[in-house]
Amino acid sequence: MDVVVQPGVNWVTLNKEIQSSGLFLPLDPSPTAFIGGMVSTNCSGTNAFRYGTMKDWVVSLTVVLADGRIIKTRRRPRKNSAGYNLTSLFVGAEGTLGIVTEATVKLAVAPADTSVAVVSFGTIEEAARAATGLIRSGVPLGALEFLDEVQMEVINRHGSEAVRKTAWDESPTLFLKFAGTTDGIKGDVARVKEIVQPFKPRKVFFARNKQEEADLWAARKEALWTMTSIKPEGYSLWSTDVAVPISRLAEIITLSKQDSGKLGLFASVIGHVGDGNFHQAVMYDPKNEEQRASVAKCVHDMMGRALEMEGTVSGEHAIGIGKKDCLVDELGVDAIDFMRTLKQAVDPKWIMNPGKVFDLPSNSKAVAAS
Amino acid sequence: MDVVVQPGVNWVTLNKEIQSSGLFLPLDPSPTAFIGGMVSTNCSGTNAFRYGTMKDWVVSLTVVLADGRIIKTRRRPRKNSAGYNLTSLFVGAEGTLGIVTEATVKLAVAPADTSVAVVSFGTIEEAARAATGLIRSGVPLGALEFLDEVQMEVINRHGSEAVRKTAWDESPTLFLKFAGTTDGIKGDVARVKEIVQPFKPRKVFFARNKQEEADLWAARKEALWTMTSIKPEGYSLWSTDVAVPISRLAEIITLSKQDSGKLGLFASVIGHVGDGNFHQAVMYDPKNEEQRASVAKCVHDMMGRALEMEGTVSGEHAIGIGKKDCLVDELGVDAIDFMRTLKQAVDPKWIMNPGKVFDLPSNSKAVAAS
Numbered sequence: 172m173d174v175v176v177q178p179g180v181n182w183v184t185l186n187k188e189i190q191s192s193g194l195f196l197p198l199d200p201s202p203t204a205f206i207g208g209m210v211s212t213n214c215s216g217t218n219a220f221r222y223g224t225m226k227d228w229v230v231s232l233t234v235v236l237a238d239g240r241i242i243k244t245r246r247r248p249r250k251n252s253a254g255y256n257l258t259s260l261f262v263g264a265e266g267t268l269g270i271v272t273e274a275t276v277k278l279a280v281a282p283a284d285t286s287v288a289v290v291s292f293g294t295i296e297e298a299a300r301a302a303t304g305l306i307r308s309g310v311p312l313g314a315l316e317f318l319d320e321v322q323m324e325v326i327n328r329h330g331s332e333a334v335r336k337t338a339w340d341e342s343p344t345l346f347l348k349f350a351g352t353t354d355g356i357k358g359d360v361a362r363v364k365e366i367v368q369p370f371k372p373r374k375v376f377f378a379r380n381k382q383e384e385a386d387l388w389a390a391r392k393e394a395l396w397t398m399t400s401i402k403p404e405g406y407s408l409w410s411t412d413v414a415v416p417i418s419r420l421a422e423i424i425t426l427s428k429q430d431s432g433k434l435g436l437f438a439s440v441i442g443h444v445g446d447g448n449f450h451q452a453v454m455y456d457p458k459n460e461e462q463r464a465s466v467a468k469c470v471h472d473m474m475g476r477a478l479e480m481e482g483t484v485s486g487e488h489a490i491g492i493g494k495k496d497c498l499v500d501e502l503g504v505d506a507i508d509f510m511r512t513l514k515q516a517v518d519p520k521w522i523m524n525p526g527k528v529f530d531l532p533s534n535s536k537a538v539a540a541s
Numbered sequence: 542m543d544v545v546v547q548p549g550v551n552w553v554t555l556n557k558e559i560q561s562s563g564l565f566l567p568l569d570p571s572p573t574a575f576i577g578g579m580v581s582t583n584c585s586g587t588n589a590f591r592y593g594t595m596k597d598w599v600v601s602l603t604v605v606l607a608d609g610r611i612i613k614t615r616r617r618p619r620k621n622s623a624g625y626n627l628t629s630l631f632v633g634a635e636g637t638l639g640i641v642t643e644a645t646v647k648l649a650v651a652p653a654d655t656s657v658a659v660v661s662f663g664t665i666e667e668a669a670r671a672a673t674g675l676i677r678s679g680v681p682l683g684a685l686e687f688l689d690e691v692q693m694e695v696i697n698r699h700g701s702e703a704v705r706k707t708a709w710d711e712s713p714t715l716f717l718k719f720a721g722t723t724d725g726i727k728g729d730v731a732r733v734k735e736i737v738q739p740f741k742p743r744k745v746f747f748a749r750n751k752q753e754e755a756d757l758w759a760a761r762k763e764a765l766w767t768m769t770s771i772k773p774e775g776y777s778l779w780s781t782d783v784a785v786p787i788s789r790l791a792e793i794i795t796l797s798k799q800d801s802g803k804l805g806l807f808a809s810v811i812g813h814v815g816d817g818n819f820h821q822a823v824m825y826d827p828k829n830e831e832q833r834a835s836v837a838k839c840v841h842d843m844m845g846r847a848l849e850m851e852g853t854v855s856g857e858h859a860i861g862i863g864k865k866d867c868l869v870d871e872l873g874v875d876a877i878d879f880m881r882t883l884k885q886a887v888d889p890k891w892i893m894n895p896g897k898v899f900d901l902p903s904n905s906k907a908v909a910a911s
Contacts, residue, residue, distance in 0.1 A: 172676070172787060193677070213622040224620060226629065227597060242876040247851040248784035250594060250816040252583040252633050252859045254868050254898060255880045259596065259629030263622050280679030306542070307563070309650030311681070311721070351681070352732075355725045362722075414618035417542065446620040481617040489622045498624050506612040509887065510625045516886030517879065528624060 173230055173247065175275050178207025194278035197222035199314075200487075201395075210271050212489040213263030217314040217391070220445030221350065222279060224487065226262040233273035234261055237518035241272075249277055260513075265489050266524035268517055282350035285313060286360065287387045289376040290347070290367050291340035295319070295428070298343040299421030301370040302444045305347070306417060308366055310359050313350035315445035316391055319343055319428065322398070322439040326390050329397040333386045340374040345444070346391045394441050398452060401437075407457045409466050411493075413477035414448035414486030423480055427451055427473045434465055448486035475500075490528045498529070543600055543617065545645050548577025564648035567592035569684075570857075571765070580641050582859040583633030587684040587761070590815030591720065592649060594857065596632045603643035604631055607888035611642075619647055630883075635859050636894035638887055652720035655683060656730065657757045659746040660717070660737050661710035665689070665798070668713040669791030671740040672814045675717070676787060678736050680729050683720035685815035686761055689713055689798065692768070692809040696760050699767045704760045710744040715814070716761045764811050768822060771807075777827045779836050781863075783847035784818040784856030793850055797821055797843045804835055818856035845870070860898045868899070 172194060176185060183202050186195045199216030200209060208214070210232065215224040222228075231245035234257075244257040261268055292298040302315060318326070324341045326334060347363065349356045360377055367375075378384035402408055415423050424440055431438035431453055442449030451473060455466045474484045474497045484490075484497040499507055511529060514521075521531050542564060546555060553572050556565045569586030570579060578584070580602065585594040592598075601615035604627075614627035631638055662668040672685060688696070694711045696704060717733065719726045730747055737745075748754035772778055785793050794810055801808035801823055812819030821843060825836045844854045844867045854860075854867035869877055881899060884891075891901050 213626070215620060215622075219620060223593075223597065224622070226626060227593065236875075236879065240875045240879075242873070242879055244872075244876065246848075246853050246871060247786045248817050248853050248856060249787070250585060250589060250784050250813070250818050250856045251853045252585075252594070252857050253853045253855040253864075253871055254633075254860060254877070255638075255883065256583070256596060256629045256633050257876065257879065259626045263624075263626050268625075280677060282679065307650060309563075309652065351725075352728055354728045355721075358722055358724045414620050416617045417619070443620075447618050448620050478616075483616050483618050483621045483623045485623040486618065486620045487622050490624060494623070501616060501623055502614075503612070505606075505610045506614065506627065507624070509606065509610075509612055509627065512886050513625065513883055516882050 172278050173249070173275055174278060175273060176206050177273055178205060178210070178271050180206045182206060182209060189278070192278075193281050195281050196228060196276055197279040198225055198228065206274055206276075207271055210262050210274055211265050212487070215443070215446070215487040217316055217348070217443060219443060219487070220315050221311065221313050226259050228277050229258050229262050230275040230277055232258055232261050232271050234269035234271055236269045237520065237523050247275060263489060265491065265527045267514060267528050269523060282313070284351065284353040284356055285384065286349040286356050287378045287384045288347040288349070288360065288363060289344060289387050289390070291323070291342045291344040291373045292370060293342065293373060295343045295425050296421050297370040298345055299424070299444065301367045301372070302345060302420070303417060304366045304370070305363065306445060308362060310362050310366070311351060312359070312445065313348035314346070315443075316346040317343065317440070317442035317444040317449065318346065318391065318394060319424075319440040321437070322394055322441055325397045325401065325439070326393065329401055330390060330393050334390045334393055336386055337376065337390070339390065342373055346388070348388065398439065402454050405456065405458065406454050408452055408454055409470060410450055410452040411470055411473070412448060412450040412486045412488055413473060413482055413484055414446060415477055415480045415482035417447040419480040419482070420444060420447050420449070423476055423482070424449060426476060430472060431469050434469060436462070436466070443486070446486065447482075492527065495529055542648050543619070543645055544648060545643060546576050547643055548575060548580070548641050550576045552576060552579060559648070562648075563651050565651050566598060566646055567649040568595055568598065576644055576646075577641055580632050580644055581635050583857070585813070585816070585857040587686055587718070587813060589813060589857070590685050591681065591683050596629050598647050599628050599632050600645040600647055602628055602631050602641050604639035604641055606639045607890065607893050617645060633859060635861065635897045637884060637898050639893060652683070654721065654723045654726055655754065656719040656726050657748045657754045658717040658719070658730065658733060659714060659757050659760070660742045661693070661712045661714040661744045662740060662742055663712065665713045665795050666791045667740040668715055669794070669814065671737045671742070672715060672790070673787060674736045674740070675733065676815060678732060680732050680736070681721060682729070682815065683718035684716070685813075686716040687713070687810070687812035687814040687819065688716065688761065688764060689794075689810040691807070692764055692811055695767045695771065695809070696763065699771055700760060700763050703756045704763055706756055707746065707760070709760065712743055716758070718758065768809065772824055775826065775828065776824050778822055778824055779840060780820055780822040781840055781843070782818060782820045782856045782858055783843060783852055783854055784816060785847055785850045785852035787814075787817040789850040789852070790814060790817050790819070793846055793852070794819060796846060800842060801839050804839060806832070806836070813856070816856065817852075862897065865899055
């Protein structure tokens with residue numbers, strides 16, 4: 172129930188390759204993602220609500236260190252408490268501590284059956300409260316996703332033929348995946364219907380067969396490309412994510428949409444609400460400096476808002492270059508300094524993906540020699 | 542769906558305190574365990590098969606560092622990929638990197654219903670193959686535990702009155718916990734009956750009511766204290782665990798029992814088979830040096846056997862002092878050296894729980910100054 176893979180393997184290819192085993196790697200990032208990037212960003216996606224994030228699935232990593240030595244972080248058992256958890260240190264470290272050359276990942280048993288439901292609401296508040304009710308109910312959903320009214324309109328107009336078969340309600344909408352036995356799902360569907368009822372759902376679709384299931388979920392999966400397909404020539408898409416405690420989700424989505432609404436640009440929200448995590452995407456003309464600056468401010472304010480709500484500036488895309496300043500705001504100078512001390516100790520010349528997560532020391536050679 | 546706790550809180554007390562919320566911290570180590578120790582050893586227990594280990598439930602830690610600075614490893618969201626995963630670095634580090642003074646832990650929704658089944662088999666091989674069948678089936682069991690024939694005999698003779706109501710078969714036995722909705726459990730029970738059938742179960746108990754459920758599971762929970770209750774005055778119990786890939790579990794339990802059987806001492810096996818993890822306990826007279834040495838060799842050989850099978854010398858009890866040598870065998874000098882480099886960088890005077898996980902540098906002051 173594990174598999175050894177190299178970092179250049181695409182996860183969709185991997186899951187196709189092992190399909191006959193009845194097992195799968197239950198992450199669901201962009202279909203273009205590779206194992207190496209998934210490890211380095213601690214990726215997730217729509218399945219995280221049920222299965223957790225990449226860190227929960229990596230058993231061990233083979234890593235080339237800055238001094239050329241090669242280590243394997245752990246052996247093969249699924250459960251392990253032998254020494255420091257180096258596996259989880261390298262997962263999400265964005266390549267700054269070493270180069271991952273191989274990963275052993277756990278696999279999950281594919282559910283016997285699955286299904287899909289889509290429920291729209293009058294307001295974001297009602298959608299979020301319904302989502303909270305679902306989370307607290309303990310119904311073992313496979314995924315719990317949110318698309319705002321802007322995104323639903325895009326899907327109605329620009330989705331694939333299969334997706335446009337459905338007359339989507341252009342309002343805040345939850346996408347639910349069920350996973351379990353056929354009988355178990357029947358029970359889960361009945362409970363979900365009860366739980367969402369008090370929040371006055373506007374339109375409710377429960378897939379009645381495999382075709383409907385595929386068509387309904389396709390709307391969620393096409394969200395990103397329908398957006399990119401309507402992006403005007405030369406425009407950029409600024410897509411970023413934050414995560415907050417689930418109790419604050421409705422509030423931050425509402426405030427962030429009010430703010431981005433003032434930009435006069437296309438702006439939509441897609442959320443992994445089951446995890447308190449959402450993405451905002453804004454289209455802008457990168458050649459228009461004023462426009463670019465106003466989008467940057469809008470994004471920056473959203474980060475600040477997440478931090479005020481005890482949230483994080485990155486739920487699933489790591490820090491990279493763009494969020495380095497925010498990381499200091501999030502964790503404080505001492506925590507960052509602790510991270511830098513670790514980095515400095517194992518990579519004194521700062522040769523591993525330099526400049527990611529935090530800046531190089533102002534005079535890195537001097538620091539390395541000190 | 543999270544709670545902030547101090548390290549001196551007992552997890553049983555915590556779960557009682559928050560019971561009315563319908564939420565719980567789903568770890569199940571010894572009932573005497575405290576949050577601080579659970580964090581520092583990356584504890585688990587019978588629930589790990591369903592819920593994972595402590596590392597999967599800690600959202601953030603407040604830690605006092607060796608230089609007196611205080612950091613918080615993360616903020617409150619359940620999902621986070623902002624900066625290095627310091628939380629998982631401190632979990633399982635046995636206090637060697639800093640002193641944990643506060644933890645924010647995620648909580649799980651308590652299942653609507655639970656049930657228990659106990660199934661005995663003719664051989665360890667059959668029990669293990671049935672267990673593998675259950676794991677691969679994807680039935681969402683709450684726990685999957687193993688007790689050997691020695692342990693079952695102890696329970697028959699020395700269990701509490703409630704436990705002795707059942708006439709236990711003194712043979713290799715699986716203890717299963719079900720968790721879900723009442724209807725869902727009915728389906729799971731039916732599937733389990735089918736799955737174990739080919740492995741010729743000798744005795745099968747499926748709890749028919751809450752009393753039977755409690756009585757059946759009590760046998761598993763009493764395993765440790767029934768053993769200590771029969772320990773002769775002045776004797777010690779050497780209890781230790783290893784974990785291997787699930788496919789090797791039957792083999793290592795069989796070999797280890799053959800080996801410990803030659804000691805002429807009480808020796809039993811309790812396993813978290815769902816995780817490929819098991820404990821062997823041997824009673825010996827610590828004043829008898831020859832006896833102590835033969836038990837030590839038996840334990841050491843079990844570690845070696847686990848490593849030969851790509852396993853770990855510690856599934857859930859960490860390294861401490863007793864397994865330091867084995868850790869080098871498990872991970873190699875370079876991986877240990879990497880851990881020591883991290884330790885040295887953040888605790889140059891080696892003041893944090895010195896001597897645990899790995900030895901102090903032979904001249905620690907000299908190293909600290911270099």
